[in-house]
Amino acid sequence: MPTASLNIDILLDNLELAIRQQIGERKLHNPLLIGIHSGGAWVARHMHLRLGISEPLGLLDITFYRDDFSQIGMHPKVKTSQLPPHLEGRDIILIDDVFYSGRTSRAALNEIFDYGRPSQVVLAVLIERNGRQIPLQPDCRGIRIDLAEGQRIKLTGPDPLGIEIQDLAGVAA
């Protein structure tokens, strides 16, 4: 898929619309928006503004919850998660930039549940791509695309937001 067809403004519009629908259908009460570092946080800032949510934006760094820590180790610059101390009973909209294997979302859910037991969690992503590995999928998306094996999609930002499709052979390990 050519990058030109992935217009950020259109994707953000799509995602906003999908989230609004979810808020209505699932009757989310005073939802808390949480963005996953780094790309998810960039998208979440846009959604936070667009949806006019008064509650401060939550930020999540899932480094300590990754299931591949023992294989890849830890990024030295872990960003601190910034969440209200208690998420018990809250309605949460969890936002990431790209949904791929589902493992990032799983790690994020694990971390959220360590803060408390939310009432509902809606998973919203700007881009859902093929390659899911575990039984999780987003509730809202800006677009769903299929990439060839060996390709990855990356959000650049934070300002302006951009999208890059990279061939892994050409990306430094």
Next chain:
Amino acid sequence: MTRHLQLTEQGKLKHFLTIEGLDRELLTEILDTAESFVGMSEHQVKKVPLLRGKTIVNLFFENSTRTRTTFELAATRLSADVLNMDIARSATSKGESLLDTIRNLEAMQVDMFVVRHALSGAAHFIAQQVAPHISVINAGDGQHAHPTQAMLDMFTIRQYKKQFAGLKVAIVGDILHSRVARSQILALNALGVAEVRVIAPKTLLPAQVKTMGVTPIHDMDEGLADVDVVIMLRLQKERMNSAFLPSESEFFRCFGLTEAKLQRAKSDAIVMHPGPINRGVEIASSVADGSQSVILQQVSNGVAVRMAIMSMAMQSGGTA
């Protein structure tokens, strides 16, 4: 050699035995990682799953309830299983050699040893002998090193002073017997402070102290002038086998930190002590409990810093 033993070929932490040979970049990485663990006390579940399934053995050949407790707490907050070996009642007291004890624990598939020993070099020795997948953390060996204590002190200094460049730090008291002071001096110099002063009577300073990159001073008023950080050390009475001091009261009169002496330091200077405190010997209670004291903050930071070191040593980059 030490650097080689402590780091993998990729430059990742494998063992943590001494500050010696570790560069500013790695020490800063430890502090940055610890920073991200600090907020964990706000979690409803005060754990992260980083070391789930790993087994950590606290091998304390020398008593230290507090240090052992912070290592245990750090390990459990990383979701590891912790085994506290009561060495006094263990096989070593029945004649088993240290190496045999290590081999037996290895055979039980443990992943990390936290070692405290009265002999300098014990942690190095164990690190050289263990299986490749095992990491060793030095929790204090003889008069040699106590690197995790030094790192939590560095973390506390950075917390209050934001950066190391330009800082003047005074370390006061029993430098001669202090493994903490040795590790602190190495860390402070590696992190680039402007000046490290050691303030002590001549009997409590190592002979070649100047080679450690410090300024030796024997007078508190002179030594504390304009410093940003005052680190008081515990008088290691149990390690003194000859007459190093006329008396404790004389030591306190000359080198004990009182409110009056502290006024020589900068007005925003912080006061630190690795504990346990001998009140009225190294430090007056009014200073230990005063507004410039960050002694309890050091204790809190100990858990986060040890979590950082343990998790960095256990990442796969850290295994050979």
